[in-house]
Each structure stands twice: as C-alpha cells, then as structure tokens.
Amino acid sequence: MYGLQAIAVHNGWAMALAGALIVFSGLVILSFAISQLHKALNIFEKKHVDVGQEPKISDVEPPEDKPWISLPKQFPTDIKEVARLYKPLVEEIGETFYLSQLYEMSKKNNFPHPHITLTAFRESNILISDGDGVFSWNPPTENDDNENVEG
Amino acid sequence: MDLLFQFLSNTGYYLADYRNVIMIAVGSLFLYLGSAKSYEPLLLIPIGFGILVGNVPFFKGFGLGIYESNSVLHYLYFGVVTGLYPSIVFLGLGAMTDFSSLLARPVLMLLGAAAQMGIFFTLLGALALGFLPKEAGSIAIIGGADGPTSIFLTAKLAPHLIGPIAIAAYSYMALIPVIQPPIMRLLTSRKERLIRMPELREVSKKERVIFPAVGVLLCCFLAPASIPLLGTFFFGNFLKECGVAERLAQTARTAIIDTATIFLGLTVGASTQGDVFLTGKSVLIFFLGAVAFSIATASGVIFAKIMNLFLKEKINPLLGAAGVSAVPGSAREVHLVGQSEDPENYLLMHAMACNSSGVIGSAICAGILWSFLVGL
Numbered sequence A: 001m002y003g004l005q006a007i008a009v010h011n012g013w014a015m016a017l018a019g020a021l022i023v024f025s026g027l028v029i030l031s032f033a034i035s036q037l038h039k040a041l042n043i044f045e046k047k048h049v050d051v052g053q054e055p056k057i058s059d060v061e062p063p064e065d066k067p068w069i070s071l072p073k074q075f076p077t078d079i080k081e082v083a084r085l086y087k088p089l090v091e092e093i094g095e096t097f098y099l100s101q102l103y104e105m106s107k108k109n110n111f112p113h114p115h116i117t118l119t120a121f122r123e124s125n126i127l128i129s130d131g132d133g134v135f136s137w138n139p140p141t142e143n144d145d146n147e148n149v150e151g
Numbered sequence B: 001m002d003l004l005f006q007f008l009s010n011t012g013y014y015l016a017d018y019r020n021v022i023m024i025a026v027g028s029l030f031l032y033l034g035s036a037k038s039y040e041p042l043l044l045i046p047i048g049f050g051i052l053v054g055n056v057p058f059f060k061g062f063g064l065g066i067y068e069s070n071s072v073l074h075y076l077y078f079g080v081v082t083g084l085y086p087s088i089v090f091l092g093l094g095a096m097t098d099f100s101s102l103l104a105r106p107v108l109m110l111l112g113a114a115a116q117m118g119i120f121f122t123l124l125g126a127l128a129l130g131f132l133p134k135e136a137g138s139i140a141i142i143g144g145a146d147g148p149t150s151i152f153l154t155a156k157l158a159p160h161l162i163g164p165i166a167i168a169a170y171s172y173m174a175l176i177p178v179i180q181p182p183i184m185r186l187l188t189s190r191k192e193r194l195i196r197m198p199e200l201r202e203v204s205k206k207e208r209v210i211f212p213a214v215g216v217l218l219c220c221f222l223a224p225a226s227i228p229l230l231g232t233f234f235f236g237n238f239l240k241e242c243g244v245a246e247r248l249a250q251t252a253r254t255a256i257i258d259t260a261t262i263f264l265g266l267t268v269g270a271s272t273q274g275d276v277f278l279t280g281k282s283v284l285i286f287f288l289g290a291v292a293f294s295i296a297t298a299s300g301v302i303f304a305k306i307m308n309l310f311l312k313e314k315i316n317p318l319l320g321a322a323g324v325s326a327v328p329g330s331a332r333e334v335h336l337v338g339q340s341e342d343p344e345n346y347l348l349m350h351a352m353a354c355n356s357s358g359v360i361g362s363a364i365c366a367g368i369l370w371s372f373l374v375g376l
Helices: A002-008 A012-047 A079-092 A099-108 A114-123 A142-146 B004-007 B018-035 B039-053 B072-081 B084-097 B100-104 B105-112 B116-126 B133-144 B145-159 B159-174 B176-187 B205-222 B224-242 B246-270 B280-308 B317-323 B328-342 B347-372
Strands: A095-097 A128-131 A134-137
Touching: A002 A012, A002 B116, A012 B100, A012 B105, A012 B116, A012 B133, A012 B205, A012 B347, A079 A099, A079 A114, A099 A114, A114 A128, A134 B176, B018 B039, B039 B159, B039 B246, B072 B084, B072 B145, B072 B159, B072 B246, B084 B145, B084 B224, B084 B246, B100 B105, B100 B205, B100 B347, B105 B280, B105 B317, B105 B347, B116 B133, B116 B280, B116 B347, B133 B145, B133 B159, B133 B280, B133 B347, B145 B159, B145 B224, B145 B246, B145 B347, B159 B176, B159 B246, B159 B280, B176 B280, B176 B317, B176 B328, B205 B224, B205 B347, B224 B246, B224 B347, B280 B317, B317 B328, B317 B347, B328 B347
Parallel strands: none
Antiparallel strands: A095 A134, A128 A134
C-alpha cells in the first residue's frame, strides 16, 4: 500500500500530529520552567541572606564611562594573556567584587565578549568564587602550564 | 593439491561478489573523508573500518560474521541491538554539554522543538512510500540528526534496518557543511542573517545544577520511553555540574564515551554486509534521510522567522538550523554562515543553546515514536 492511503491506514496523520504536539509542549514546559528557575532561586536566596555576614565588598566606584585601557588591535586568544589585560580592571575594583562590576567595567573599556571571557576565567580558576556572588582574582602564574597532577 | 584448492576456495578472494566490492569502496570513502578531510573523524573512521571488516567475504557457518551467533562481532553488536551503546554515548554527551547558554535564553529551546518537525514529515513520507509503520518510525528519526538516537530507536523498532539507518544518519551528520548552508541562505534574507544576538546573561552554578534534575523529570514524565537516553544524558550533565564528582564526569566524557563510540561505529559499520545492505530499501532510506534532514533544517529556520513576528528583540533565524541535534556541527555551521555575512557576529553560544535543546527534542521524539509504534 502506498501514498495517502498508506498514511491513513497506518494512522500516520494522527501519529505525526500528536508527536509534534507532544514534543513541542514538552519543550515549551521545560523552557518555561528554566526561564523561572533563576527567579525562583533569587527569591529563595533573598530569604536566606544574613545581612550581618555579608562579605566585605570594595566600595571603590568603577571609573566613569570613558575607557581608560588601550587594547591591542589583535586581541589575544591565550587565557593568560587575556588575564593580563584584565588585571588593571581588577586592581581598580579591589580584592573582592561582584562579577557584574567586572563585567560592566570590561564593557565600558570595550573588551570583546566579556561574558565569554569571564566564563573562561571561572573555568580556569582565575576568578574564584567566595560565595554569595562575590569573586576574587587569582592571577595565572607562568608555572600553571607545568603543573603536575600528584597522587 | 586438494587441500590447497579447498583453502583457496575458502578465501575472501574466491568468495567475493560485486556487493562486497561496492561496500569496501564505500568504507574506503568513509576512511578517506574521516582521516584526510577530517569530516567527523571520530564517527566515520570506526564506521568506515567496520564496513571493511564486515565486507570481507567468509565461509558461512564458521561463526565469523556479525549476524552469526557466537561470533566476536555478534557479541560486540549486542550493545547496538539492545540500545546499550547509544545510552552510554548519551551519558558522555551529558557530561560534555554546557547548558549555560540555554539557561540564559530558554526561548531558544523552541527552535530545538521546531527542528524536530523533519521527523514527523518523514514519518508520513516513509509510510507513503510503502514502509511498515515501525520501519517508517525508524527512518523518520534520521531527521533528528542524532546517530545514537537513530540507532537506539531502530534497534527497538526495526533492527534489520540498523545498518542503512545508522550509515545514513552519520553520513548526513558528516555532510552538514554541504546540506545546511544552502537551505539557511535560501530561507533567510541578508538582513536577517545580519541580526546580532545580545550578550547572554551570567548563569549561576545553582541553576546549572538544578537543570538536569528538572529536565529529566519533566521530559521523562512526558515521554517515559526516552528514559534510556535522557536519563543517562541528564545524569552525565549532573555529574559535570555538581562539582563534587568531577572524576566521574571526566571518565564519562572521555574513556566511557570513547569506548562506546569505538564499538558502536565498528559494529554498525560491520553490519553493512553487502548482501544485507545493498537493497532497494537502503536507497530509499538514504533518500528519505536527506529529506528528513533538509526539512528539519528548514523547519527550524522558518519557525525562527515566525517567532520574529511576535518578538520585540528579534532572533537571528539562522539559529533555527542548529535546532537539529548534530552537536556541535550544526551550531558551528550556523556560526560560520553568520560570520560569512558579518565577521563580528558571534552566534556560536546561541546556536549551542538550540543544539542542546535539539538533543533533548530528538530523544523525546524517539521516546514518543517508540511508545506509538511498539504495539503495532
């Protein structure tokens, strides 16, 4: 059996329609759930903030909108080189800072793709989380490439 | 002299027929594309070599071939026909996948759903061409552009088609740079291709840890038949994100997935013995696979354009093409097509969001088709 008749006999139209609807509704529900996830987490975390234990955040105001760092024309790809370019920004903010502060400053100074860079810093442990959204700077050393795993 | 003649009559040179020669040529082509052209080498090299191994002619009854019980290849093939290897591959994929971009822009998940329409259109096409419902479902899943998912569903519904369907699925995944860009360009204007996507927000670790647990519950409650794929996929992702089981995550995304991929590729390749593989059905499957993959790409792009009618902040419709689950090939292709118009346009992270939702979507589709068709 071939053609539209075969589709109808094997219940093809219903399977295709129901299948498409199920996969769509499943991903719509999942999409909605994860879109609310960070909001739910924010509400939950606000309830648990102990004001007396807030970490000390530098009160240094980031410099005004004008960029003050001159970037090389060819932005480096090596994470250590990029970290060296970010160092003046970190020195301006202080020892501990919110990620958003560093993000804003890098944007003001026209650093390309700050979000991706900050994610890479976190994965390379150049940005260390001190908890509650506060981070500190752990500059890479020349020996980082030569570290051996022990034990 | 008789002994020598008997030996010669049992050699592959004597037993070979034209079908073995054709398949050996196909296997050699896969090896060439994988090793010399670097087209999906991790897939094409094991499959290509498997095709060579599977098409060495042999004397039936010695327990040598993949379809003969007690042969070594037959035991290795067990992981394919039971759906074991795809499930293990999904564990490794989960341990590799970073859902940050998807969590930052959940609306892109809809493109992963839209690209699955290729599966359902192909289901209708395969039925219309005379395939039985279980065969049609197995062929349709090629539209998900996910090799392990295709093999998994085919193993459950139409095990006799594993060879052609797996080869078709992996071939089209390797041919993404050839198939997808013309469709993307055909369906979008230059102005649309130039649309830049905003920087993604920072995603907290808590979100990344909670997501696999929420994902597995929501998806598997909806389509329980997708548990073998999505269960391991989200488990692998949880290992990666929880931060305290890095050793397990590392093993899952390296040694475990590599081992499964080697045996999966080799045995799927070896299952393409000329006399079993070279049939009219295989040709039709390849044709339908191309249709499925093209419709999937087009559905994603068209759906992105439809979304733009309602969204204030427009999305680049090229991203729709990454809704198929060929990770990361289709995301890379979207990025390259975007950059060919505007070298400063970085679509990769957004495309990865669509890509990872495509993996989830195609696994759900496999579960849906399995539950629809298993009783027929």
